[in-house]
Amino acid sequence: MTQSPSGSDIAEAEDFLAAHPEIEAFDIVLHDANGIGRGKIIRRHELPGLYKGGRHLPISILGLDIVGEDVHETGLIWDQGDGDLRAWPIPGTLKSLHGTNPPRGELLMSMYHLDGAEMTSDPRHALKRQVAAMAAEGLHPAGAFELEFFLLDPDQSQGVRPAAAVLDGRRSDWTEVYSVDHLHGMEPLFTDIYRAAEAMGINAETVISEYAPGQYELTLHYRTDVMQAADDLIRLKRIVRMQARRHGVTACFMAKPIEKYAGSGMHFHVSLCDDQGRNVFAEEVEGRWTDTIRHAIGGLRATMGESMLVFAPHSNSWRRFANQSYAPVSPSWGVNNRSVALRIPAGELKARRIEHRPAGVDANPYLVGATILAGIRHGLAHRIDPGPETQGNGYEGGDDLPMPGDWREAIRAAQGSAFLKEALGPDMHRTFTAIKAAEYQRVARWIADVDYALYLHNA
The missing domain is CATH 3.30.590.10 (Glutamine synthetase/guanido kinase, catalytic domain)
Incomplete structure (x- = not known):
C-alpha cells in the first residue's frame, strides 16, 4: 500500500462498503480549471484498490478547455508526453448518489505527482494553499x-x-x-x-x-x-x-x-x-x-x-x-x-x-x-x-x-x-x-x- 498524500484512509472505503451493500459503482471525479468534473466510473470491487494506491489519470485531464479539447499551451499535453499522474481520494467525500439505478456512489479526487507532491495545476490545491x-x-x-x-x-x-x-x-x-x-x-x-x-x-x-x-x-x-x-x-x-x-x-x-x-x-x-x-x-x-x-x-x-x-x-x-x-x-x-x-x-x-x-x-x-x-x-x-x-x-x-x-x-x-x-x-x-x-x-x-x-x- 502506498501512503496517500491526500490523507485518505482505506478504512473510509471499507466502512462505506459495509454500510452500503447495494452500491454497485462509483463516479470518481476530479475538477479541472473550468470546474468541470472529469474522471471515471469504477466498479464496487475497485474501490479498496483506489484507496490503497490511487488511480492513474493522464496529466492532460487538467489541460482541457470547456469542451474537453487539449490546450497545448498549458504545457500539460505533449510537452510532458501526456504521462500519467496519480489521483487520490479526498477524505470525507465518499458519498452515495440519490436516485441512481443501479445505485452508485461518488468520490472526489485530487491530483498528485507520482512521488506524492501536489500537482499544482489542480484548482483544489490553489484554494488549499x-x-x-x-x-x-x-x-x-x-x-x-x-x-x-x-x-x-x-x-x-x-x-x-x-x-x-x-x-x-x-x-x-x-x-x-x-x-x-x-x-x-x-x-x-x-x-x-x-x-x-x-x-x-x-x-x-x-x-x-x-x-x-x-x-x-x-x-x-x-x-x-x-x-x-x-x-x-x-x-x-x-x-x-x-x-x-x-x-x-x-x-x-x-x-x-x-x-x-x-x-x-x-x-x-x-x-x-x-x-x-x-x-x-x-x-x-x-x-x-x-x-x-x-x-x-x-x-x-x-x-x-x-x-x-x-x-x-x-x-x-x-x-x-x-x-x-x-x-x-x-x-x-x-x-x-x-x-x-x-x-x-x-x-x-x-x-x-x-x-x-x-x-x-x-x-x-x-x-x-x-x-x-x-x-x-x-x-x-x-x-x-x-x-x-x-x-x-x-x-x-x-x-x-x-x-x-x-x-x-x-x-x-x-x-x-x-x-x-x-x-x-x-x-x-x-x-x-x-x-x-x-x-x-x-x-x-x-x-x-x-x-x-x-x-x-x-x-
Missing part, C-alpha cells in the same frame, strides 16, 4: 457560496425558455420573483435535490424563485471550512443538473442564458476567525467597522480588476454585467446594498462577513475562493484603505480603480498579473490563462447568428 497561508497568519476563513441557476425547457426548437412545472406542466414566462406558489410547481424536483444533497452531507437550505423566468437560487449552510464550502457548491451543481435531467428539464449554469433577464451569480460570503475562534470582522459597536474588514475590502477592491477572469471566465460571463441587473459593474463596496460588488450584509455582529458578488455561477469555486482569500490577505498585509462606502445606487457614477471591459481585456489583465500568479500559484495561473486564451480564439473564429443578421445583406 491560500487556506494554509491564512492559517500561518493566525486566520481561518469560513464561508458559503450561493447557487443561482435556470431550469429550462430541454426542447429549444422554439428558443430558450423556462421549463414547465414538473408538478403539473404549468408554464409561466413571468419573472415570479420570490413567489412561493411558483416554487410549488417544481416541488418534486427540489425534494429530490434536497434528498440528494442530504445523502452527500450537504446542508442545502433556502430556495427562492429568483429575478428572471425560470431562475432559482439555493443557499448553502455556512461552513467553518472553506474547502468544504467549495466542495458543497461544486457537488450541488452536479446534483441539480442530475436531478433536473431525471425530471425532464435542463439545469443551466450559464452566467447569462437569456438576453433580457438577469444572469446567475455565485456570491461568496466570507468571514475570518482568529486562533481563538473570534470573528475578526465583527465590530464592537455596530457600524464602526474594524480595520480588519476595511483592509480586507480594500484588498479585494485593489485586486478585482486583474482577477476578473477568475470571476467571469467565459465569453458569456461578460453578458451578465449590466446596469441595474444585480450584477456589479465596478469594484464598489457598501452596507446592506445589492448594487455593489462587495457588500456587508445586515445582521448580527457575530455573523459579520463580506458578500463577494462579482463571480458568475459559471466560475470555478476553488479558484474563486483562492483569489478572494489572496485578495483579503493582500489588503491586510498592505493595510489598504477601501475608500468611501457607496451610498444608494452603485450603478451611478464611476470608480477610480480600473476594470476590464470585456473577456479579452480580462484575459490580458490576468496574464500580466503578479497578484493572480501568487493567488493561484504559477502553474495554475499558467494553465488557467492558457486555457482562457485558447477558448477566446475558439469563440473569435465562430461565425455567430448575429453576424448573418447584421451583415449578410447589409455589408
Whole structure:
C-alpha cells in the first residue's frame, strides 16, 4: 500500500462498503480549471484498490478547455508526453448518489505527482494553499457560496425558455420573483435535490424563485471550512443538473442564458476567525467597522480588476454585467446594498462577513475562493484603505480603480498579473490563462447568428 498524500484512509472505503451493500459503482471525479468534473466510473470491487494506491489519470485531464479539447499551451499535453499522474481520494467525500439505478456512489479526487507532491495545476490545491497561508497568519476563513441557476425547457426548437412545472406542466414566462406558489410547481424536483444533497452531507437550505423566468437560487449552510464550502457548491451543481435531467428539464449554469433577464451569480460570503475562534470582522459597536474588514475590502477592491477572469471566465460571463441587473459593474463596496460588488450584509455582529458578488455561477469555486482569500490577505498585509462606502445606487457614477471591459481585456489583465500568479500559484495561473486564451480564439473564429443578421445583406 502506498501512503496517500491526500490523507485518505482505506478504512473510509471499507466502512462505506459495509454500510452500503447495494452500491454497485462509483463516479470518481476530479475538477479541472473550468470546474468541470472529469474522471471515471469504477466498479464496487475497485474501490479498496483506489484507496490503497490511487488511480492513474493522464496529466492532460487538467489541460482541457470547456469542451474537453487539449490546450497545448498549458504545457500539460505533449510537452510532458501526456504521462500519467496519480489521483487520490479526498477524505470525507465518499458519498452515495440519490436516485441512481443501479445505485452508485461518488468520490472526489485530487491530483498528485507520482512521488506524492501536489500537482499544482489542480484548482483544489490553489484554494488549499491560500487556506494554509491564512492559517500561518493566525486566520481561518469560513464561508458559503450561493447557487443561482435556470431550469429550462430541454426542447429549444422554439428558443430558450423556462421549463414547465414538473408538478403539473404549468408554464409561466413571468419573472415570479420570490413567489412561493411558483416554487410549488417544481416541488418534486427540489425534494429530490434536497434528498440528494442530504445523502452527500450537504446542508442545502433556502430556495427562492429568483429575478428572471425560470431562475432559482439555493443557499448553502455556512461552513467553518472553506474547502468544504467549495466542495458543497461544486457537488450541488452536479446534483441539480442530475436531478433536473431525471425530471425532464435542463439545469443551466450559464452566467447569462437569456438576453433580457438577469444572469446567475455565485456570491461568496466570507468571514475570518482568529486562533481563538473570534470573528475578526465583527465590530464592537455596530457600524464602526474594524480595520480588519476595511483592509480586507480594500484588498479585494485593489485586486478585482486583474482577477476578473477568475470571476467571469467565459465569453458569456461578460453578458451578465449590466446596469441595474444585480450584477456589479465596478469594484464598489457598501452596507446592506445589492448594487455593489462587495457588500456587508445586515445582521448580527457575530455573523459579520463580506458578500463577494462579482463571480458568475459559471466560475470555478476553488479558484474563486483562492483569489478572494489572496485578495483579503493582500489588503491586510498592505493595510489598504477601501475608500468611501457607496451610498444608494452603485450603478451611478464611476470608480477610480480600473476594470476590464470585456473577456479579452480580462484575459490580458490576468496574464500580466503578479497578484493572480501568487493567488493561484504559477502553474495554475499558467494553465488557467492558457486555457482562457485558447477558448477566446475558439469563440473569435465562430461565425455567430448575429453576424448573418447584421451583415449578410447589409455589408
